[in-house]
Amino acid sequence: FLWAACAIVLAGFIVRVWDLGQPSLWADEVLTEFRAQAPLRESLDNILHTIDQVPLYFMFLRVFPTENEFLLRLPSVIMGIMGVALVIAATVRIYHNYDMALIAGIWLAFNPFHIWLSRTARSYALIFFLAVALSYFFLRLIKQPDNRRAWIMFTFSSALAYMTHYSLLAVPFVQAVVLIVCLHDHFEFAKRWFMAQVVAALPMLVWIPELKRLLIL
Numbered sequence: 001f002l003w004a005a006c007a008i009v010l011a012g013f014i015v016r017v018w019d020l021g022q023p024s025l026w027a028d029e030v031l032t033e034f035r036a037q038a039p040l041r042e043s044l045d046n047i048l049h050t051i052d053q054v055p056l057y058f059m060f061l062r063v064f065p066t067e068n069e070f071l072l073r074l075p076s077v078i079m080g081i082m083g084v085a086l087v088i089a090a091t092v093r094i095y096h097n098y099d100m101a102l103i104a105g106i107w108l109a110f111n112p113f114h115i116w117l118s119r120t121a122r123s124y125a126l127i128f129f130l131a132v133a134l135s136y137f138f139l140r141l142i143k144q145p146d147n148r149r150a151w152i153m154f155t156f157s158s159a160l161a162y163m164t165h166y167s168l169l170a171v172p173f174v175q176a177v178v179l180i181v182c183l184h185d186h187f188e189f190a191k192r193w194f195m196a197q198v199v200a201a202l203p204m205l206v207w208i209p210e211l212k213r214l215l216i217l
Helices: 002-017 027-037 040-048 056-061 069-095 098-109 112-118 124-143 148-162 166-182 187-207 209-216
Strands: none
Touching: 002 069, 002 098, 002 112, 027 040, 027 056, 027 069, 056 069, 056 124, 069 098, 069 112, 069 124, 112 124, 124 148, 124 166, 124 187, 148 166, 148 187, 166 187
16 A cells, blocks of 8 residues: 555656746746745735735745746645645545545546646645645544644644635635534534634734734724
């Protein structure tokens, strides 16, 4: 199983990194390049004035060299491959089925849409990785509601997700629906889930320009 999983991850990496630096940057990637290379204050100011963006992905890029198209897109490739590995691992942990895990890994490794997103200097591959991570911890907590480490990882991954892109706020909405429909008689679990969401959302709320202006005033 481990050899097969490694082969899937390696194959997924090859199809994502092949000819990665050849296509020219498109408009949104140029904006990503500016935010990754500009002085920190200018970069944050640019992100802040774009009302649909939060800074984690762009700050993440500043750790890596981004001098050309290949290097600028490489972090997305890495996050895409981590997403493939995480899907395999999560499937094993949740379903205890190694064949299903390999099939899920193959499906994602060669999924044209995921390959395309992983070859783009945008936050989409990171969004997918974080969505899978926090969803995994949520499902694990349903089975093990007293797992303190899982609660910490769930809260932490949720906070990272909300600071990556506002679209990831759809995930707690789905979790809330699950709580209402399937776990409506588990009030204690729902209360702990809500408190975790409050803690995870705090960095994002502070980032919102309107709230920052109110805090300054």
